Amino acid sequence: MAFNWPRGVLALALAMAAGTAMADDKKTLAIVVKGLDNPFFEQINLGCQKWQKENPDSGYTCLYTGPASSADEAGQVQVVDDLLTRGVGAIAISPSNAPAMGNLIKRRNPDIPVMTIDADFVEADRGMRTTYLGTDxxxxxxxxxxxxxxxxxxxxxxxxxxxxxxxxxxxxxxxxxxxxxxxxxxxxxxxxxxxxxxxxxxxxxxxxxxxxxxxxxxxxxxxxxxxxxxxxxxxxxxxxxxxxxxxxxxxxxxxxxxxxxxxxxxxxxxxxxxxxxxxxxxxxxQRPFEMGYRAPTVMIQLIEGKAVDDPLFTGLDECTQQNADSCLAQ
The missing domain is CATH 3.40.50.2300 (Response regulator)
Structure with missing residues (x-):
């Protein structure tokens, strides 16, 4: 008899399963978003996928993951905690609850390079990550x-x-x-x-x-x-x-x-x-596709110990009813 999982539970289980399957490899570059239910973050995923397609011989894998729901702040913290435990090459986090995520990184003090993407830690915790990639x-x-x-x-x-x-x-x-x-x-x-x-x-x-x-x-x-x-x-x-x-x-x-x-x-x-x-x-x-596309390259630079600017802003597009057909960055 088949069991019908609640939608949110199933999505979280799939996300965690993906992390389990891939995160044992120290060549995994993990991007953890606030929630898999948000179409904005799916653009980050598409950027991650494009980078993967263009860099098949890099030796690295771009992993996109997060809790099923953007409202699940505790779930996101657990996803990051599990990735740190299993081991990844580097991790880019869009913290839903910035103080809670900062506290996790502070407590774990990981050797794994940590950056933020899309959303940053609170100012007092920014020493816990190397750089921020995303919108000003x-x-x-x-x-x-x-x-x-x-x-x-x-x-x-x-x-x-x-x-x-x-x-x-x-x-x-x-x-x-x-x-x-x-x-x-x-x-x-x-x-x-x-x-x-x-x-x-x-x-x-x-x-x-x-x-x-x-x-x-x-x-x-x-x-x-x-x-x-x-x-x-x-x-x-x-x-x-x-x-x-x-x-x-x-x-x-x-x-x-x-x-x-x-x-x-x-x-x-x-x-x-x-x-x-x-x-x-x-x-x-904002430019979420660009965030997802650039994040793996930045994480590899962090793994290799290269200097990276902080922050790394991805720019803005200002669209009005008058320029709606031409406002987006090419």
Whole structure:
């Protein structure tokens, strides 16, 4: 009789099985993402696969893994712990809970080279890794703020949608947005600076769950009919295109008139389609494919003891309704 595994348990089991099969080889280059359920991270996987295809005789294998769910912070820590125990050549981590992951690396003090990718450790723990490869997340928040100020120079009411409370990359984006709007570093909340005020009940935290992200948007629009801007610091809601379309249907008139502004992170294909359809005004995109493609080369450099710059930024793409067909880096 066949046993039907719960979807999340099965995906985690498969991910861990992949790690078990490959991680005994010290030539394994492991990339550990926040969750296998997130299409953003699948772009990192595709970059990893391209590197593997182009370097068949390198002697190294690029392993893409992580917990089944992006909300499973403890599961990600366990995946990394297991990889360190089994032994890999090097490891690149996108920490979901930065303090928890930093504590693990500090406790294990591995001889294996460790870097971060996409998301970094908190500043106090950055000595635990050699380099960070990915987005300048503070700058990403700056760019979102610049577009908000350009489109609504008088400001207005705003709600920020964040991810996990302890995700360093998301928090850096929020800081970049608030500091730029306020014109002052260390702004914890917008209370009228630059004409912008964060509404009660915001920011909202998705815990990287796309269904929750869409529900939060719908609830915010319903409870705040005069809201001026909704800022998706990450692209979560847009990763479920049908649900996002239903949510934005209720405010399409406001979006088209510019009464309500939506700025979102990331530029995956469904997100650009949403932009072209007028369901957002700006998408500030990262380059996850490039992260996955470059990470194995950086890890080999670390294994060989070569000097590597820190950080290694992969750039941003700023897409608007006017340049949506040509905005992405070639």
């Amino acid at each position: 997340n503070y700058l990403m928040g700056v760019k979102m703020a610049e577009h908000a100020a350009r489109l609504k120079p008088e400001g207005g009411t705003v709600c920020l949608q964040l991810g996990n409370v302890a995700a360093d990359n998301i928090n850096a984006r929020a800081a970049g947005f608030r500091d730029t709007i306020a014109g002052a570093k260390g702004t914890d909340r917008l209370t009228g600076q630059g004409g912008w005020t964060e509404i009660d009940g915001c920011p909202v935290f998705t815990n990287d769950q796309v269904d929750l992200a869409n529900q939060q948007m719908a609830d915010t629009f319903t409870a705040n009919p005069d809201l001026d801007a909704f800022i998706l610091i990450g692209g979560w809601a847009q990763f479920a295109p049908q649900a996002y379309a239903q949510v934005t249907d209720q405010v399409m008139d406001k979006l088209k008139s510019g009464e309500l502004l939506i700025i979102a992170g990331d530029t995956l294909p469904p997100q650009l389609e949403a932009l072209k359809a007028g369901r957002s005004h700006v998408q500030v995109g």
